[in-house]
Amino acid sequence: MTKHITIIMCTFGTLVLGLAACAEADDDESPFDTGSDSDSDSDTDADTDTDSDSDTDSDTDSDSDTDSDSDTDSDTDADSDTDADSDTDTDTSIDGPISLPLAVDDYFAASGYMGDGETAGKIVDDAACGTRVGEEQGICHKITYTPGGDKWGGVFWQYPADNWGTQPGLPVAAGAKEISFWAWAESETETVKFVAGIAYNANTAPNGDTFTAEQQYELTTTPQKFSMSLEGKTYETVVGAFGWSIGAKENGTPSIFFIDDIQWTN
Numbered sequence: 001m002t003k004h005i006t007i008i009m010c011t012f013g014t015l016v017l018g019l020a021a022c023a024e025a026d027d028d029e030s031p032f033d034t035g036s037d038s039d040s041d042s043d044t045d046a047d048t049d050t051d052s053d054s055d056t057d058s059d060t061d062s063d064s065d066t067d068s069d070s071d072t073d074s075d076t077d078a079d080s081d082t083d084a085d086s087d088t089d090t091d092t093s094i095d096g097p098i099s100l101p102l103a104v105d106d107y108f109a110a111s112g113y114m115g116d117g118e119t120a121g122k123i124v125d126d127a128a129c130g131t132r133v134g135e136e137q138g139i140c141h142k143i144t145y146t147p148g149g150d151k152w153g154g155v156f157w158q159y160p161a162d163n164w165g166t167q168p169g170l171p172v173a174a175g176a177k178e179i180s181f182w183a184w185a186e187s188e189t190e191t192v193k194f195v196a197g198i199a200y201n202a203n204t205a206p207n208g209d210t211f212t213a214e215q216q217y218e219l220t221t222t223p224q225k226f227s228m229s230l231e232g233k234t235y236e237t238v239v240g241a242f243g244w245s246i247g248a249k250e251n252g253t254p255s256i257f258f259i260d261d262i263q264w265t266n
Contacts, residue, residue: 094170094171096171097171097172097173097174097236098170098171098172098173099173100172100173100175100176100264100265100266101137101263101264101265101266102172102176102241102263102264103137103138103262103263104138104157104179104241104242104262104263104264105137105138105139105157105262106137106138107159107170107241108157108158108159108170108238108240108241108242109157109158109159109160109161109162110125110141110155110156110157111155111156111157111158111161111162112155112156112157112158112162112164112198112240112243113153113154113155114153114154114155114156114245115148115150115151115152115153115154115245116145116146116147116148116149116150116151116152116153116248117145117153117154117155119148119149121146122145122146122147122148122153123143123144123145123146123153123154123155124143124144125141125142125143125155126141126142126143126144127139127140127141127142128142129141129142129258129260132260132261133182133223133260133261134180134181134182134225134260134261135261135263136260136261137261137262137263138260138261138262138263139260140258140259140260140261141258141259141260142186142256142258143155143244143255143256143257143258143259144254144255144256145246145254145255145256146254147248147249147252147254151247151248152245152246152247152248153245153246154193154195154243154244154245154246155243155244156195156198156240156242156243157240157241157242157243157262158198158239158240158241159238159239159241163198163207163239164198164204164205164208164239165198165199165200165201165204165205165206165207165208165209165239166204166205166206166207167207167239168207168237169207169209169237169238169239169240170237170238170239170241171236171237172235172236172237172238172264173266174234174235174236175266176230176233176235176264176265176266177229177230177231177265177266178227178228178229178230178231178264178265179196179213179227179228179230179241179242179262179263179264179265180225180226180227180261180262180263180265181194181225181226181227181242181259181260181261181262181263182223182224182225182226182258182259182260182261183217183219183223183224183226183257183258183259183260184219184220184221184222184223184224184257184258185219185220185221185255185256185257185258186221186256186257186258187221187256188221189218189219189220190218190219190246190255190256190257191216191217191218191219191246191247192216192217192219192244192245192246192257193214193215193216193244193245193246194214194215194216194217194226194228194242194243194244195212195213195214195228195240195242195243195244195245196211196212196213196214196228196230196240196241196242196243197209197211197212197213197233197238197239197240198239198240199212205239207237207239208239209235209237209238209239209240210233210234210235210236211230211233211234211235213228213229213230213233214228215227215228215229219257223258223260230264241262241264242262244259
């Protein structure tokens with residue numbers, strides 16, 4: 001009896017062990033086994049997508065954009081063109097004395113406004129004479145003077161512009177005998193004083209002229225040739241080659257007159 005029980009128990013134990021073994025086998029095939037995440041480790045192959053990081057190699061293409069940066073080098077070449085612009089500074093240089101005859105407007109600027117002319121609009125200088133006269137050298141000036149508080153106005157032709165004797169003047173060949181010009185009034189007689197030379201002054205005009213000249217004329221509506229003598233005048237450079245001044249009329253109306261063909265002659 002005991003032997004039979006032992007056999008049965010052994011048989012039952014074998015059955016239990018067999019069932020347990022089967023259960024373990026079934027567990028290995030279970031789709032819910034979280035251990036199956038290890039299969040997802042095969043998804044780490046998807047990590048090979050990091051090969052797509054090789055797209056960053058395409059970023060190196062953007063490095064090629066830096067080649068376009070080299071274009072900026074060419075821009076700097078363009079900047080070097082500005083050096084050529086600086087050459088324009090040498091265009092205005094004077095190597096030696098200007099020979100005579102000399103057209104004043106070719107070298108001197110009508111920039112030295114005086115009296116009422118220091119107020120904007122009181123003196124207007126237009127290159128609008130219509131018909132030229134004389135040898136037609138330089139510019140023909142149509143001048144309109146509107147009186148202001150100073151009751152007079154005028155303009156100096158200066159080298160360089162706005163130079164009242166603080167800078168060196170223009171070297172001019174010796175031997176000039178006179179300053180000639182043509183002038184006339186628009187509609188009524190105008191009394192105008194013509195001048196030359198911005199006088200030297202040790203304090204205010206250390207490079208001023210060593211000569212001065214002036215002459216007053218009555219201008220009519222008929223163009224006439226006038227002159228100022230330079231006989232006996234000495235100079236090496238010239239700051240103020242020509243100028244004019246006029247007083248206000250009693251009735252305060254504007255004065256309109258013309259000046260053309262201003263020359264230093266020998």
